[in-house]
C-alpha cells in the first residue's frame with residue numbers, strides 16, 4: 001500500500017475537468033500549498049471552499065481566485081481556526097449546504113514552532129503546533145468522514161511534512177505532529193477501507209513558501225538555517241508542483257484506492273529535480289532563495305549551538 005515513488009501517474013495525468021461538479025474544502029488556503037491546491041481544483045472544475053484564520057486574507061483570496069478562474073461563483077471562503085471543532089463543523093456545513101454535497105476535503109493547514117531545542121520553546125508554541133497540526137487534522141477528518149462515509153465516496157487528503165517517518169532534531173514538535181498525522185491517516189484508511197472513501201496521506205516535500213522562507217528560530221539557532229537558501233533552491237519546489245499530485249489524489253485516477261502514502265518525489269525524481277534547478281542556477285536563471293529568519297528568545301533550557 002505504501003508507495004513513495006515519483007508522484008505516480010501524474011506525468012500522463014490530464015487535469016482538465018477532472019473535478020467538474022465536485023465540492024472541495026481546502027484548509028490553510030490563503031497562501032502556500034493550500035492556495036496552490038485551491039487553484040488547481042478550481043482549474044479542474046471544482047467548487048472550492050477555502051479556509052484560514054484571518055478573515056481579510058480569506059476574502060482577498062476568494063476574490064483573486066474567483067477572478068483568476070473566471071467563475072467567482074465557484075469559490076467561497078470562511079475564516080476558521082482548525083483547532084476549534086465548532087468552527088470546522090461550521091465550515092463543513094457551509095460547504096455541504098452550498099451544493100448539497102461534499103466530495104473532497106484537504107487538511108492542509110499546518111504550522112511549525114521556532115527551530116531550536118524543544119525544551120527552549122514557550123509551551124504555547126508547542127501546544128500551538130499540536131492544536132493546528134494534530135487537532136486540526138482530527139477535526140477536519142471527523143467532519144469530512146461524517147459526510148463522506150454514509151455517501152460511500154469522496155476523498156480525504158491529509159498533508160504530511162518533515163518528520164512523518166524520521167526523527168528531526170530542533171523541529172521535534174512539528175516532526176512528531178506529522179508522524180502522528182501519517183499514522184492517524186493510514187489507520188483511518190484501514191478502518192474505513194470498505195466504505196468507498198479514499199483516505200490518503202501526502203508529503204509535499206520542501207517548498208518555497210512563507211512557511212520556510214519566513215521561519216523563526218530560537219536565539220542562537222538562526223545561523224543553522226542559512227543553508228536553506230541553497231537547499232530550498234535545489235530541492236525545494238514552488239507549491240504548484242505538489243498541488244498537482246494532490247489534484248491527482250482527489251481525482252478519479254485513484255478511484256477504488258485508499259491508504260495511498262505519497263511524496264512529491266521519490267529519490268530519482270528528487271535527484272532529477274535538483275539537477276534541473278542546479279543547471280538553471282549555473283545558467284544564471286535562478287539563485288539562492290531569500291530568507292527572513294527571526295530569532296526569538298528561549299523560554300526554557302537551551303542547548304549549545306553546534307560549531
Ligand SMILES: NC(=O)c1ccc[n+]([C@@H]2O[C@H](COP(=O)([O-])OP(=O)(O)OC[C@H]3O[C@@H](n4cnc5c(N)ncnc54)[C@H](OP(=O)(O)O)[C@@H]3O)[C@@H](O)[C@H]2O)c1
Nearest residue numbers: 028030032033052053054081082109110161206207209211
Ligand atoms: N513549506 C514546506 O516546505 C512544507 C514541507 C512539508 C510539508 N508542509 C506542510 O504543507 C502545509 C502547507 O504549508 P505551507 O508551506 O503552504 O504553509 P504557509 O505558506 O505558512 O501557509 C499556511 C496556511 O495555513 C493557514 N493556517 C495556519 N494555521 C491555521 C489554523 N489553525 N487554522 C486555519 N488555517 C491555518 C495560514 O493562514 P492563517 O495564518 O491566516 O490562518 C495559511 O493560509 C502544512 O501542513 C505544512 O506543514 C510544508
